[in-house]
Amino acid sequence: MTRRLPGLLLIAGILALTLPTTGCSAGRSAAPPVTPGAPRDPGTVLPVIFDDDGSQDGTAALAFLLSHPGVSVRAITISYGEAHPDVYVQHVARKLDNMGVEGIPLGAGRDAPLAGSNAFPDWLRERSNNFGGLPIPNADQTYPVQDAAELIVATVNASPEPITLFLSGAQTNLAEALRLNGDIAANIAAVYIMGGAVYVPGNIQGLTPDSDNEVAEWNVYADPQAAKEVLASELPLYLVPLDATNQVTLNAEDIQRWREGGPTADFAVEIYERALENFGGSNAAVWDLMTAAVMLDPSLCRFASLPLDVITAEGATSGQTVVVEGGTANVTVCLAPDAGRIKENFRQVFSAAAP
Numbered sequence: 001m002t003r004r005l006p007g008l009l010l011i012a013g014i015l016a017l018t019l020p021t022t023g024c025s026a027g028r029s030a031a032p033p034v035t036p037g038a039p040r041d042p043g044t045v046l047p048v049i050f051d052d053d054g055s056q057d058g059t060a061a062l063a064f065l066l067s068h069p070g071v072s073v074r075a076i077t078i079s080y081g082e083a084h085p086d087v088y089v090q091h092v093a094r095k096l097d098n099m100g101v102e103g104i105p106l107g108a109g110r111d112a113p114l115a116g117s118n119a120f121p122d123w124l125r126e127r128s129n130n131f132g133g134l135p136i137p138n139a140d141q142t143y144p145v146q147d148a149a150e151l152i153v154a155t156v157n158a159s160p161e162p163i164t165l166f167l168s169g170a171q172t173n174l175a176e177a178l179r180l181n182g183d184i185a186a187n188i189a190a191v192y193i194m195g196g197a198v199y200v201p202g203n204i205q206g207l208t209p210d211s212d213n214e215v216a217e218w219n220v221y222a223d224p225q226a227a228k229e230v231l232a233s234e235l236p237l238y239l240v241p242l243d244a245t246n247q248v249t250l251n252a253e254d255i256q257r258w259r260e261g262g263p264t265a266d267f268a269v270e271i272y273e274r275a276l277e278n279f280g281g282s283n284a285a286v287w288d289l290m291t292a293a294v295m296l297d298p299s300l301c302r303f304a305s306l307p308l309d310v311i312t313a314e315g316a317t318s319g320q321t322v323v324v325e326g327g328t329a330n331v332t333v334c335l336a337p338d339a340g341r342i343k344e345n346f347r348q349v350f351s352a353a354a355p
C-alpha cells in the first residue's frame with residue numbers, strides 16, 4: 001500500500017510546463033491562441049453529476065464539490081479506470097455516510113473499457129480497492145448502488161434544468177449512457193472532462209515505464225473508444241488535459257490551509273497527505289481537483305476551441321488525443337490555467353466548507 005510510484009509520475013506532477021508555442025512531438029501543430037473562460041454567477045447553484053474512476057484525486061474533487069456552495073451533486077458514479085467500480089463505490093458510500101452526506105444516488109459502471117484491453121496496472125487498481133490506504137469507515141456496511149449509465153440517463157432526464165457532468169476517469173459511463181439514450185444530450189448543459197494530452201507528452205510511462213506509449217493520457221488511454229464517442233457526441237465539451245494540469249501542483253503547506261473547513265476539507269487534506277507520502281515528492285498533482293475548480297469558475301483558465309479526435313487502434317499511440325487538421329472544433333480546451341487563483345480557490349472553498 002505504500003509502494004512508491006515510479007519517478008516519471010512525479011515528473012508529470014511536478015513539472016510546471018509553460019504553454020508551448022510549437023508542437024512538442026512529431027505531427028503536432030502549434031498551440032492556438034487562448035481566451036479566458038467566462039466567470040459564473042456565484043449566486044447560482046450548478047446541478048452536477050460526478051463521475052470518477054476511483055482515484056484519490058477524483059475523490060478529493062468530490063469533497064471539493066460537496067464543499068462548494070455553488071454545487072448540487074445530483075448523482076455519483078464510478079467508472080472503469082483505477083477502480084473496480086463496484087468495489088470503490090462502496091467505499092465512497094461508506095465515507096459519505098460517515099460525513100453525514102445523504103440522499104445522493106450512487107452508480108457503478110462496467111469494469112472494462114467499451115473496446116480493447118487497456119488498463120491501469122494491477123497494483124494501482126488494488127490500491128483503489130483499498131481506498132488508497134485511507135481509513136474506511138462503516139467497513140462492514142454495503143449500500144444500494146445502481147448501474148452507472150442508467151443512473152446518468154435517469155438523473156439527466158429528471159433534472160428540471162440542464163445539468164453539468166464532471167468526468168475525471170475513463171469516459172465509459174457517459175459513452176454508455178449516450179448509447180442507452182442519446183436524447184439526454186438535450187438536457188446536458190456542459191461536460192467537464194479531465195483527460196488527454198494535446199500539445200504535451202502523455203503520462204502512461206509514469207505508471208508503466210516499460211510502455212512504448214509516449215503520447216496518451218491515462219483517462220483517455222483506459223477507454224479510447226469511449227473518449228472517441230464522447231468527442232463525437234456534439235455535447236458542449238470542456239477538456240482539462242495534461243497541458244493544463246502539468247501547471248498546477250500542491251505542496252504540504254497549500255493543503256494545511258484547508259484544515260479549518262471541517263471534516264470534508266480534512267478528508268481532502270488526508271488524501272493529498274497520503275499522496276505526497278506515496279509519491280515521495282514535495283508536490284502533488286491535482287488533475288481532477290483543478291478540473292472541478294475550473295468547472296465551477298471557468299475564468300480560472302484560458303481556453304482554445306479545438307477539433308479533437310482519439311486514436312483507438314492498439315499500439316504506441318493508443319489513446320492519443322489528436323488535433324484534426326482542418327476539422328470543426330468539437331471541444332473547448334483549458335490550456336493556460338491561472339495556478340495562483342486556482343490554489344486560492346481550493347483554499348476558499350475548503351476552508352469555508354460546512355462541517
Ligand SMILES: [Ca+2]
Pocket residue numbers: 052053054055057058168169288
Ligand atoms: Ca480520476
